[in-house]
Amino acid sequence: MKVIVIGAGKVGKEIATRLLAEGHDLVMIDKDNARLEKIEEDFDCLCIRGSGSAAKTLNSSVVRESDLLIAVTNSDEVNMIASMTAKRIGIPRTIARVRDPDYSNNLVISKEDLGIDMIINPDYSAAIEINRLLTMALPVHMEPFARGRVQLADISVNESMTLFVNKKLMEMDLPRSMLIVAISRNGEMLIPGGQDTVITGDVIYLLGHSDAISKVCSKVKKKRQKVHSVMILGGGRIGFYLAEKLCVQGMRVKIIERNKDRCRELAEKLPEALVLCTDGSDLEVLRREGVADIDGFVTTTGLDEENLLLALLAKQMGAKRVIAKISRPGYAPLVEQLGVDAAISPRLITAGEILRFIKGGRVLSLFLLLNEKAEVIELVVQPGSKIVGRPLYKSGLPAGTIIGAIQRGNKTIIPRGNDIINDNDRLVIFALGHNVHIIETLCGLGGLTA
Numbered sequence: 001m002k003v004i005v006i007g008a009g010k011v012g013k014e015i016a017t018r019l020l021a022e023g024h025d026l027v028m029i030d031k032d033n034a035r036l037e038k039i040e041e042d043f044d045c046l047c048i049r050g051s052g053s054a055a056k057t058l059n060s061s062v063v064r065e066s067d068l069l070i071a072v073t074n075s076d077e078v079n080m081i082a083s084m085t086a087k088r089i090g091i092p093r094t095i096a097r098v099r100d101p102d103y104s105n106n107l108v109i110s111k112e113d114l115g116i117d118m119i120i121n122p123d124y125s126a127a128i129e130i131n132r133l134l135t136m137a138l139p140v141h142m143e144p145f146a147r148g149r150v151q152l153a154d155i156s157v158n159e160s161m162t163l164f165v166n167k168k169l170m171e172m173d174l175p176r177s178m179l180i181v182a183i184s185r186n187g188e189m190l191i192p193g194g195q196d197t198v199i200t201g202d203v204i205y206l207l208g209h210s211d212a213i214s215k216v217c218s219k220v221k222k223k224r225q226k227v228h229s230v231m232i233l234g235g236g237r238i239g240f241y242l243a244e245k246l247c248v249q250g251m252r253v254k255i256i257e258r259n260k261d262r263c264r265e266l267a268e269k270l271p272e273a274l275v276l277c278t279d280g281s282d283l284e285v286l287r288r289e290g291v292a293d294i295d296g297f298v299t300t301t302g303l304d305e306e307n308l309l310l311a312l313l314a315k316q317m318g319a320k321r322v323i324a325k326i327s328r329p330g331y332a333p334l335v336e337q338l339g340v341d342a343a344i345s346p347r348l349i350t351a352g353e354i355l356r357f358i359k360g361g362r363v364l365s366l367f368l369l370l371n372e373k374a375e376v377i378e379l380v381v382q383p384g385s386k387i388v389g390r391p392l393y394k395s396g397l398p399a400g401t402i403i404g405a406i407q408r409g410n411k412t413i414i415p416r417g418n419d420i421i422n423d424n425d426r427l428v429i430f431a432l433g434h435n436v437h438i439i440e441t442l443c444g445l446g447g448l449t450a
Contacts (some may be wrong), residue, residue: 178208
């Protein structure tokens, strides 16, 4: 697929990384020469200097012949105009980043009428994910596949989980209709073998029959303390969206923000929240506002270092569940090792949403794990593809890939090495991110997305 990305900033670069890893042809457009020079150094793609909303730029033959345009500049208006223009000159699909709540929530006409197939809002998506992490009542998250017949579950292992902790995989009393497909440890994804041991702090990923997964999860469910109160450090867009969600759920919300004008705006838009105009990096302020008794503490300022440091300090001061927003995805594993409950990267979330959109025509479902280091994908094997008719151990699947389930008609198979893939089998596959393109090719799904 030929993809145009307008905007060579942080989000644009993250998207470029993902698209090139998937084997797509890429063209980057930006007005900034320095940014484009950096892109040319780091990526194998064509760069065009120019305005993404200018007809002269978009009318070039290189742009007109593309299959998808993604506009992610810092200007909502430029992104919308670029998408509208692209659709009118014949580009089949467009994606626009729109961050302003007044645009994303109150458009007079629909995005389809504007010629935009997908609107992405990294700040809103980050707030939704933070809200999910804050309100999870259990250390278990489940995701359905194969029309609900197969489940993926991730379990945060603690010392009370005797079914798993300090045991080798081969020693565990688990149903044969499920597999431990991966272990996340200290920010790294491990593909385990029978001799590997699960330890406290690991996140294990189980894939198998829904009834077997539910049975195992019921043995380890230990309810977390419910979140009633949340302190948000930073009143930007993420802080606003998150506070709005939490207030609707009836939680007590405090927002700490330095900027007086922004505080007035937040107080007007969020009457249910308590907005404090003060310096949230002052530890005395945090103590005075009761951080030791708070159920959830979230840092959403524009500085990674401030977010990380204050999240760590809040945890040490007694906050129950602590989440930090980060711009550099590479920080995430380190942060969680240090004791912060979760680190959220808006641009990684955005890249994942775009990946799901692009794969929509050939992959039935997609679930991204551990900051997109691994994926669980569900797909239908195309007749005559390379993987058909071979036992799995001879299928050519790359290392770091596990076929967790085969759905064949009404039959669900948890496969072993001697099982053979047939035409039109529905597969649920766990794979390290860099393997996905190879897997799709083996299953006959290479080439353009429909």
